[in-house]
Amino acid sequence: MDDLNVKNPPTLKQFVPTPPRPPRQSKSGIFGTIRQRCFNSIGNSVLTLCVIAVLFYLVKHVLDWAVFNAVFIADNRRQCMDISPDGACWAGVISWFNGLIYGRFPVDEQWRVNVGVLLGLVWLLPLMSKRIPLRNVILLSWIGLYPFVGAYLFLGGRFGAELGWVHGVMTCLALAFLTIIYANWILSVWDKKGLNELFVPLVSRFVERRIHLLSFVAAWLLIALVMAFALNQVSLEPVAIERWGGLFLTFIIASFAITMAIPIGVVLALGRRSKLPVIHWLSMTVIELVRSVPLITVLFMAVTLLPIFLPADVEFNKLAQVLVAVCIFAGAYMAENIRGGLQAIPKGQYEAAATLGLGYLHTMALIILPQALRMMIPNIMTSFISLLKDTTLVSIIGLFDIMLMARNIANDKDWVGMHTEPLVMISVLFFLFCYSMSQYSLTLEKRLKVDR
Amino acid sequence: MIQSSTSKSQKSPVKGAGLPSSATQKRRSLLNNDASRAVILQAFVLMLALFGLWFLFANASENLNRLGMTFGFDFLQVTAGFNISWSLIPYDPSMSYLRVFFVGIVNTLILSFCVIVVGTLIGTLVGILRLSENPLVSQLARWYVEIVRNVPLLIQIIFWFTVVFSTLPAPRESYHLGEWFFLNNRGLYVTTLQSAVSWGWVLALVAGFILLLYGLLRWSKPYYALSGSRSSGFYIGLVVWALLAGWALWFFVNAMTLSVPTLQGFNFSGGAYLPASFGAAFVAMTVYRSAAIAETVRAGMQSIDRGQHEAAFTIGFSRVQSLRLILIPQAIRSIIPPMTNSWLTSVKDSSLAVAIGFPELVSVFMQTSMNQTGRAIEIIFMVMGFYIFISLLISYLLNKYNDSVQYKVR
Numbered sequence A: 001m002d003d004l005n006v007k008n009p010p011t012l013k014q015f016v017p018t019p020p021r022p023p024r025q026s027k028s029g030i031f032g033t034i035r036q037r038c039f040n041s042i043g044n045s046v047l048t049l050c051v052i053a054v055l056f057y058l059v060k061h062v063l064d065w066a067v068f069n070a071v072f073i074a075d076n077r078r079q080c081m082d083i084s085p086d087g088a089c090w091a092g093v094i095s096w097f098n099g100l101i102y103g104r105f106p107v108d109e110q111w112r113v114n115v116g117v118l119l120g121l122v123w124l125l126p127l128m129s130k131r132i133p134l135r136n137v138i139l140l141s142w143i144g145l146y147p148f149v150g151a152y153l154f155l156g157g158r159f160g161a162e163l164g165w166v167h168g169v170m171t172c173l174a175l176a177f178l179t180i181i182y183a184n185w186i187l188s189v190w191d192k193k194g195l196n197e198l199f200v201p202l203v204s205r206f207v208e209r210r211i212h213l214l215s216f217v218a219a220w221l222l223i224a225l226v227m228a229f230a231l232n233q234v235s236l237e238p239v240a241i242e243r244w245g246g247l248f249l250t251f252i253i254a255s256f257a258i259t260m261a262i263p264i265g266v267v268l269a270l271g272r273r274s275k276l277p278v279i280h281w282l283s284m285t286v287i288e289l290v291r292s293v294p295l296i297t298v299l300f301m302a303v304t305l306l307p308i309f310l311p312a313d314v315e316f317n318k319l320a321q322v323l324v325a326v327c328i329f330a331g332a333y334m335a336e337n338i339r340g341g342l343q344a345i346p347k348g349q350y351e352a353a354a355t356l357g358l359g360y361l362h363t364m365a366l367i368i369l370p371q372a373l374r375m376m377i378p379n380i381m382t383s384f385i386s387l388l389k390d391t392t393l394v395s396i397i398g399l400f401d402i403m404l405m406a407r408n409i410a411n412d413k414d415w416v417g418m419h420t421e422p423l424v425m426i427s428v429l430f431f432l433f434c435y436s437m438s439q440y441s442l443t444l445e446k447r448l449k450v451d452r
Numbered sequence B: 001m002i003q004s005s006t007s008k009s010q011k012s013p014v015k016g017a018g019l020p021s022s023a024t025q026k027r028r029s030l031l032n033n034d035a036s037r038a039v040i041l042q043a044f045v046l047m048l049a050l051f052g053l054w055f056l057f058a059n060a061s062e063n064l065n066r067l068g069m070t071f072g073f074d075f076l077q078v079t080a081g082f083n084i085s086w087s088l089i090p091y092d093p094s095m096s097y098l099r100v101f102f103v104g105i106v107n108t109l110i111l112s113f114c115v116i117v118v119g120t121l122i123g124t125l126v127g128i129l130r131l132s133e134n135p136l137v138s139q140l141a142r143w144y145v146e147i148v149r150n151v152p153l154l155i156q157i158i159f160w161f162t163v164v165f166s167t168l169p170a171p172r173e174s175y176h177l178g179e180w181f182f183l184n185n186r187g188l189y190v191t192t193l194q195s196a197v198s199w200g201w202v203l204a205l206v207a208g209f210i211l212l213l214y215g216l217l218r219w220s221k222p223y224y225a226l227s228g229s230r231s232s233g234f235y236i237g238l239v240v241w242a243l244l245a246g247w248a249l250w251f252f253v254n255a256m257t258l259s260v261p262t263l264q265g266f267n268f269s270g271g272a273y274l275p276a277s278f279g280a281a282f283v284a285m286t287v288y289r290s291a292a293i294a295e296t297v298r299a300g301m302q303s304i305d306r307g308q309h310e311a312a313f314t315i316g317f318s319r320v321q322s323l324r325l326i327l328i329p330q331a332i333r334s335i336i337p338p339m340t341n342s343w344l345t346s347v348k349d350s351s352l353a354v355a356i357g358f359p360e361l362v363s364v365f366m367q368t369s370m371n372q373t374g375r376a377i378e379i380i381f382m383v384m385g386f387y388i389f390i391s392l393l394i395s396y397l398l399n400k401y402n403d404s405v406q407y408k409v410r
Helices: A002-007 A029-038 A042-068 A077-083 A090-095 A097-102 A107-128 A135-144 A146-155 A165-189 A195-206 A211-233 A246-273 A277-291 A295-309 A318-343 A347-355 A360-395 A402-411 A420-451 B002-018 B022-032 B034-067 B097-130 B135-149 B153-165 B199-227 B232-255 B276-302 B306-314 B319-356 B361-373 B376-405
Strands: B175-177 B181-184 B187-190 B192-195 B256-259 B262-264 B267-269 B272-275
Touching: A029 A042, A029 B135, A042 B135, A077 A090, A090 A097, A090 A420, A097 A107, A097 A246, A097 A402, A097 A420, A107 A135, A107 A146, A107 A165, A107 A246, A135 A146, A135 A165, A146 A165, A165 A195, A165 A211, A195 A211, A246 A277, A246 A318, A246 A360, A246 A402, A277 A318, A277 B034, A277 B376, A295 A318, A295 A360, A295 B034, A295 B319, A295 B361, A295 B376, A318 A360, A347 A360, A360 A402, A360 A420, A360 B153, A402 A420, A402 B153, A420 B135, A420 B153, B022 B034, B097 B135, B097 B276, B097 B319, B097 B361, B135 B276, B153 B276, B153 B319, B187 B276, B199 B232, B232 B256, B272 B276, B276 B319, B306 B319, B319 B361, B319 B376, B361 B376
Parallel strands: none
Antiparallel strands: B175 B181, B181 B187, B187 B272, B192 B256, B262 B267
16 A cells, blocks of 8 residues: 555545445334335325225224124114114124024034034044044045034934935944044054054954955944944934024035035046047036036026936935035036146156056056145135135025025014124124135145145 | 056066957957047947936926926017016017016126226226235235135125115115216116217217227328327328317217206106116125236236346336336236136126126026026026127137237247
8 A cells, every 4th residue: 555655646636535425214123114115205105194094994983883882782673773873783693693603403403513513623633643644545534434424413313214224334434434543543642553453363363465454444343333333322303404504504515515526626627638539528518618607507507407307206405406516516616726736747747657657547546636636735725715605605596504594684573674794794704714714725835835 | 556556567468468368359459459448438438428418308308298398499489578677778578588688688798897897997906006015005905805805795795785785865865966966775876968869870980980090090100100200191180080070079969968867756767777786786796806806916916027126126117117118018918817717707796696686697587587487498508508608708809819918939
């Protein structure tokens, strides 16, 4: 530095740096962020103030109506009006709450619905645990066996009289299967052998091959026999299918349809991707035709045309007709979802399967579909949400789902003309269900993306 | 499973070699040959489908015979005999069921058209607001979308009808805007223009003037492209066009009279009338559609590479400029396919207005007409055919358009 200064002639102008600018105003901290993002220009400030005003107005009025001026305890609508004329009358909704959830299910038997739904959830609980082997089998058993237990609880009656024998056998098998799943889970927590392993010595005395499978079957049948004796002791009051209703019916239709939609969708999607022209065109026609008509017309078709197009001696109740319609409808939409999943599978997977010498069915069942379906889980949940919302349409053709129950409150002589509160109530219920499910499916989607 | 399948496929040729029976070998080779297997499988599926159809139709004819019903479209000529509360095309009860079908179609189309136009506008706005830097605005847009999307459309339609539109005041105390618009629990009464000249001529003339202007612009384009300014011929043409248009307008304004709705007894007469059920269905479906479209728009905008935002910012574009010139033209490409679906859905969703008694296709044809004639098969096929036709048409048109806006790969 000194050398340079000496060499420079003193007459030359020297570089004088301008003084540093003062530090910029802090953008960190809550106030900094707010100022930067909400009040950085006049237009934005006006917008912010408008939004705040609108929000304040909305929240104030909604809270006034729904909470501060609302009536929670009253005997009828007139009393509600006397206490507070411009507030919500939640008393009516509260007195009808059971109706909204269970429909016209007999009050004394409503515990059966709770038990049935709880059992369905309990059945799926082991899927969360990583200790359990063969979780796909559990899922399949839920699809294939649980409906029999559920139907038994919801319908009631005795096997051989109101319910068929086949139904009874399947119910016992299903309950036995659930028992084995749970026994094995609990035993595996203590690092003990599973329940079916107890039968291995016995079975191995008679046969040599497939000992584990056979011992499992032996355990299963034995427990099923015990279940049969147990079920023989209890008798449930029969409940007519016409009395099912409310949120319960909505969920039954939606979950049945989504479980049936997956196999239908897989078949249609594979058909549409098939290279054989007849199969391709047939599946494409079915998918496109069903997708281009509204659900309500499909429902009307099921209700009016199924009796005409089926043999005269086949009788369907209205729920069965609706289920057929909703399953076909959901299946066509699911087919398009699954086709998306199939397209996302890299070509290398098909080629690798072909290299291993797997045929079409094995390639699909072992390589492609498991991956495609796994990727499809968030989409399947989204379809379930839209199906759950669409299920409200069955009220138009007269099934007493949650929507029709809510509209019926206004016909009750104590609560004549009460439309708003029930509608708000079921909107909130739907919002809670659908929103939480969609958020869950979003997190699932993120997790699956990371996994890959 | 993999193990077993490979071992099977290894075994089979050995077995085949061990059993040189010509009959089994031939059968096996037919089934193992890709081409012959494809034919057999397709023939089987086709037979199955045809058998299923035959089964259904055999049952149908038997059941129809048993119930003493007939099949045929002759009922379309029969007088319908019921009234329809609102119809855009002239209708009275002495007209035929075919007319009812057309009334339903027109009502369905007009409802879904209004929903599509307004819903798309609001949805696009909300979708862009959703990406606003202002957290308050974007959260407000987000919760609007979430709340609307997660409540079934049917509930929303019924909510708007029973809670909002049915609780409006009676005709005597209706809300009014001057003496021209009246809103009450029966619907909206609007003052209309009635012209001595038929509306067809007016429309034709308007279309003619628009075409003229377009032709003028086309004609002056080469000069504009070369010099950057319009030729004097263009301005002369524009003045002539404006004079002609002004004269036509003056002529029409003179030929027109106002039809003002006036209260007579308990109801209004004169003007045009939109029923409350139309209002409720329109508002509910528009809100619902706008939420769906907002999500589409948001997803489309977010699919654009971040570098594009930054590049636009770097060359000094304002937010509006970068949206208009950089982001929206690119986003359009990924937005159009889901937007088409959304529009199709809103045509299908218009059938939900049946729940509040709006006289659209399902309501007038699938409910009332079917109850009166009992021709379930014909009516359901006609209604479904209409929806299928519409959805094929819209998807065909939008595929065409979509092809024209996609990136041109050279």
